[in-house]
Amino acid sequence: MLKNQEEPKYGSEKWIDGFYDPTTRIQTMSQCMVLSDIYKDDDFKLVLADFGDFFSSNPAVVNNIGALDGRKNDKVKLKVFKGLAMINEVCINDIPSSIVTIAVDTLVPSIPALAISSSCYVYIYKNMKPYFRFTLPCSPLCPEEEKAWRDYQNEHIKLSELVVALDNIRGFGRLNEMTQKSVKFLQLSTNEERLNFIDQYKEVPLVKNTAITIMTSLMKNVHDDDGDGGAGGGIRCIVIGCEDGHVYVINPETFSVAATYSLPSVAVFMVANGLFDVEYSIYTACRNGGVYGIKRNIEKAREFFRVTYPIVGLVKVGKNLVVGCMDGTIHCYNTKGNCLWSVNCHGDILCVGLMELKTKNLQLLLVSVKSHQQQQSSSPLPPPPSSSSSLPPSTSGQIQIYLEKSLVDVIRVEEVVAAMKFGRYGRESDTLVMVTKSGGLMVKVLKRTALFDSRGVSKSGDGVGFDLAGGGESRIDIPKKTKLFLDQTARERVCAVEMHKTFQQDLCRLRLHSCKCYLDMLDKQLNVVSLSQEYPVKLNVEVTGLGPTFKMCISVQNTSLNVSCHHYFIAFVYDPGFYNILDNIIFLPAIGPSLSYRTSTFAYCVTDKTFADVIKVLLCTENNINPILTAVVSMPVSEGGMNF
Incomplete structure (x- = not known):
């Protein structure tokens, strides 16, 4: 890692400050950030889409004040960072919605490819050069709209009747089913403008293109241990959620639609796990507040649960689904739709992420929170040990880390974190990359001696820590396999008689089934050796x-x-x-x-x-x-x- 450029004043003892550059002016979101070994040199890079001034979370840019110093950035770029230095950038035609890494071949070593979703296209980049462009299939047309345009072209109806027919479709709340041609046509006010519009676009067919809202990847037939879509893993399918409510699974070998599903609403967050050729599950969070599940060979999506407030993030932690909502709470549900727990983060949630420690076989939840100033002084959580006094008023952002429902660590930063990604960066395996609201780039490295306790006590291997829950002494953790063995032993003691009866019943059924099969074989002579002495x-x-x-x-x-x-x-x-x-x-x-x-x-x-x-x-x-x-x-x- 590079040396510290600016040392943050507030943080957690379990994290090492990698570097912080507040002048990068990056505007992105978590879905457009990946950590991948794109050049296959065993050095993981940060790849992100910089929206420039088209889309910004910085109030200085939004309000158009003079904070830019005359440096207006009006281009969307794909940037590659190595450490703190940007080593490559490519201009993109439109604002992307997601970026994932995939493998398009089975060569060893295979260089990962970048899949970038924008509008109705998926752009594939390999070695940071354009490789392929995939276009989503067109959505079905509205029958009434198609009939209205066809009747006008055949001179069966007049221009005024065409306007009335299209306006009726819009009036019934079916604007999302109409094509862009009809929407723009209805925006015109005079008949002269409408006639000029028809003459200009009379050769353009009536086509309804959709837009990609979210994209993720799904392993095809082999699990990927590296997670970067390259060698050491397998081919990754692209899972796409669209504005029209469809979900497509794309085969990267042939760039064709391998499966299609339909949702009752628009997908905004998506998580996929499993193998496409074997068994897989796709979980989607939609704009209507519902979380739906898609499984193999099941055409209709199943609703697991629905929340009251809009969802700002979806993460699968273990076998459970965790969602962050705009009311500042996170909810955990199992795959049966039962709510396991809910936690108030005491602030506005900007994004959530997964923190997976493979060496410790541990998964934690990352939550970026914009703290309310009036709640900082009255919060029951003590400040981190790195700061002996209370936080200054300028500190308004923090990263809360949860192990199940227990808050085990807090990273306090001077700015609000708008996007983050945890994974391998450079040659460090456990790195947290954050982009602040003003466009700064911040990197923190997890100490190898850091430990997380589920009872709310945060510990460090050097013996220094702080108690977030206010508890006292902690007991030694029992390993998962040992705990499972002890639970099974206690269950056998309590249910010994029932288990023995069940075993004997199953054994009798097995013997009966074997005798029936043997008798059936003798009756039908389904054997190759005669058991009769008459026919040896x-x-x-x-x-x-x-x-x-x-x-x-x-x-x-x-x-x-x-x-x-x-x-x-x-x-x-x-x-x-x-x-x-x-x-x-x-x-x-x-x-x-x-x-x-x-x-x-x-x-x-x-x-x-x-x-x-x-x-x-x-x-x-x-x-x-x-x-x-x-x-x-x-x-x-x-x-x-x-x-x-």
Whole structure:
């Protein structure tokens, strides 16, 4: 890490001040920040989208006062930081909504690619150069709107009737279903302007494009340990939430839509976990205050819960979902929709994030809070040990760190933090990168000796700490596996009789099921070795070939030592829609004691389907109407089907 440029006055003892540059003038949000090894040099960089003056949380820029010193930044740029220095930047055409890192190939080593969502496009950058642009599919048109324009073009209605028809659609609250062409047309006031507009855009088709509101990534078939979408992991699918309420899963290998889902509202925050080819879950927080879940092979999204105030952040901590709301509270729900706990942060929440310590197998919640000045003096939380006196009035921002519902640490900063990202930066594994409201860049590194206690006591490995909950001495933490073993042991002591009864019932059911299967096998002769002394034979079938022609080699062995086998023949049972066998019945000669006879025939695959069927080989005798032995042969899939 670089040396400190400006040492913050307030903080936490468990964090090392990496550096702080208040002059970077960065305007971004957490969804547009990633920490990734984009050059594959084992040095993780900070990649973010700087909105410039198009979108700013700085009051000086919003109010257009002279704080810019004549340096107006009116371009949206993609910037790459190494330490405190910006090493690369690329101009972007439009304001992005999200940035994620993905892998577009399976090469080793694979350089991660950046996926940037903007408007209805997803731009793929590799080595900070444009690689591909994906366009979202168009949304379905409103039938009434499409009919109105078609009737006007066919001169079935007049201009005034067209305006009335489109205005009726808008009047019924369906403005979001209309195309941009109709919206701009309704904004015109005179008929002359409307006619000029129609003449100008008469060749433009009626198309309804949507906009991307949020984007995240989902592992395709292999879990990624690094989390940067490069080598060491697997290919990541792109999950996109749109303004029209649709959720698309994009395959980065072919850049095609792999799955489509529909939501009752617009997704603003999204979390995805699992594997797309196996089992996955997508959790979305929408503008209506509801959190919905999407699972594999389930077309309709399920609502888990709904909050009263608008959601400002969604994080999955362990198996639970944590949301931050505009009323300054955070709520934790399980995947069944039950509220586990709620905590008041005593301030306005700007953003939330996940702090994952892989070396300690620990996940914590990061909450950026804009503290109310009147609540700082009356807060029950004591100041951090790094400051012996109370905070000055200028200090209004803090990062609260929660372990479950316990507040375990507070990082106090002089400015409000508008965006943050925790992860590996440079060669440090646990780094917190923050962008302040005025555009400053701040980096803090977690000490390797830092410990977090769930009972509200914050500790450090050097023995210095402070008690956020006002508690006294703390007990030694029991490891998770040991605690699980002790809980299971206590449960076995209490429920020993019930567990034994359940085990005996399951054992009896297993024995009964085994006997039924054995009896069914004897009745249907589904065995290859005869259990009767009257017919001492053994049947063996082998299949060779790649298809569409297969050779079936059949061996019949006489297991008796003094009795010969006479009048035996082999028959085949199969689906004629799949196979055609050259000899349906093969008569066998007499087989002496302890001898075997081999014969063969050919089976032809007569279908081009990509799956195979079974062929039953029956060993029969002229003196018995039931087969003696039956062999069920699972045929291999043919390399190519042919019709005969």
